[in-house]
Amino acid sequence: MKLHTQHSLKALNTFGIDQTAENFVAVESKEELKEALNLAKFEQKFILGGGSNLLLTQPIKGLCIHIALKGINVIQEDDKTVIVEAMAGENWHDFVCWTLEQGYGGLENLSLIPGNVGTSPIQNIGAYGVELKDIFESCTAFDRHNLTQRTFTREDAQFGYRSSFFKTKGKGQYVISAVQFRLTKKGHVINTSYGAIKEALGNKESTPQNIAHAVISIRQSKLPNPAELGNSGSFFKNPIISKAQFDQLLTTFPKLPSYPQENGEVKVPAGWLIDQLGFKGKRIGDAGVHKKQALVLVNYGNASGQEILALAQKIQANVKESFNISLEAEVNIL
Numbered sequence: 001m002k003l004h005t006q007h008s009l010k011a012l013n014t015f016g017i018d019q020t021a022e023n024f025v026a027v028e029s030k031e032e033l034k035e036a037l038n039l040a041k042f043e044q045k046f047i048l049g050g051g052s053n054l055l056l057t058q059p060i061k062g063l064c065i066h067i068a069l070k071g072i073n074v075i076q077e078d079d080k081t082v083i084v085e086a087m088a089g090e091n092w093h094d095f096v097c098w099t100l101e102q103g104y105g106g107l108e109n110l111s112l113i114p115g116n117v118g119t120s121p122i123q124n125i126g127a128y129g130v131e132l133k134d135i136f137e138s139c140t141a142f143d144r145h146n147l148t149q150r151t152f153t154r155e156d157a158q159f160g161y162r163s164s165f166f167k168t169k170g171k172g173q174y175v176i177s178a179v180q181f182r183l184t185k186k187g188h189v190i191n192t193s194y195g196a197i198k199e200a201l202g203n204k205e206s207t208p209q210n211i212a213h214a215v216i217s218i219r220q221s222k223l224p225n226p227a228e229l230g231n232s233g234s235f236f237k238n239p240i241i242s243k244a245q246f247d248q249l250l251t252t253f254p255k256l257p258s259y260p261q262e263n264g265e266v267k268v269p270a271g272w273l274i275d276q277l278g279f280k281g282k283r284i285g286d287a288g289v290h291k292k293q294a295l296v297l298v299n300y301g302n303a304s305g306q307e308i309l310a311l312a313q314k315i316q317a318n319v320k321e322s323f324n325i326s327l328e329a330e331v332n333i334l
């Protein structure tokens with residue numbers, strides 16, 4: 001375990017923001033993770049996963065612990081089902097590809113999401129009709145203060161839309177070291193409810209592999225590849241508003257798309273709202289709004305975190321003024 005000082009984080013956040021960590025260590029085993037958490041000389045400790053949901057607006061003080069634990073193992077299986085454990089530092093999409101190569105179903109709709117396995121439960125990643133919670137079996141996490149290990153079941157994790165116990169009540173208390181997934185070997189649960197998947201599939205069979213290909217082509221057509229253009233996926237959450245407010249908005253904006261919620265409220269796409277205000281493709285310096293998806297903010301090269309944040313705040317103020325809706329950031333802003 002090697003300690004670095006003034007370590008650049010540019011390659012470790014998908015926005016490609018040039019910030020540093022005052023002190024930095026990459027941990028490759030549970031023992032190293034415990035050792036790093038135990039380093040008493042650093043009062044503040046920041047846990048860095050895949051850096052795909054993070055906007056750095058300032059240097060990281062204290063110690064930045066980068067989770068680099070690797071490994072994928074089948075821990076239980078029968079004829080139909082398999083439980084696979086992946087260590088927190090595995091790249092999410094590489095892990096999805098590995099499961100598909102083994103013939104396991106369940107993760108295909110979540111193909112090509114940037115980030116690592118360990119952070120996937122924190123915000124209950126989701127795309128094309130599937131959320132992490134649907135295939136989550138459990139996860140293993142360390143209590144940051146007494147360094148004991150604990151297993152969280154799906155119930156313990158309290159998943160919600162882009163949310164979990166780890167983002168709410170348990171925020172800052174635990175470090176996830178591994179996640180266990182319940183996948184299928186046969187009788188796959190296929191979800192092609194998202195219209196664009198059906199279109200991309202054409203007359204191909206709905207196998208997990210074909211769905212993954214469809215999802216990959218949809219994502220590649222709409223979402224920028226962080227390796228080419230810095231970004232953090234959706235910058236804001238889709239807001240959930242009351243039915244009364246939605247009905248009122250419809251009188252002025254009859255084309256406003258909507259996703260009714262079980263409790264009667266209505267989720268509306270933030271991308272649509274931002275697009276209506278003419279932000280799509282806008283660029284201020286090196287900070288911009290993606291040309292093909294208004295919910296995605298991008299770094300054209302040398303934008304600072306502050307510049308991206310200023311653009312985000314401008315969008316929030318405009319959406320508030322025009323629609324009386326407060327957009328909440330999905331990305332963690334530091």
Ligand code: EPU
Nearest residue numbers: 127128129233234236237238257269271272275293294295
């Ligand atoms: N729309 C526009 N203009 C835009 C963008 C979207 O009019 O610039 C409209 C679309 O036409 C559509 C609606 O808004 O009617 C929704 O758009 P889309 O299907 O692209 O999905 P989204 O709601 O913008 C969410 C997730 C994505 C996920 C997709 C597909 C959130 C915050 N985002 O985006 O997740 O990939 O659905 O399931 O829930 C992420 O979280 O980082 C992410 C990329």
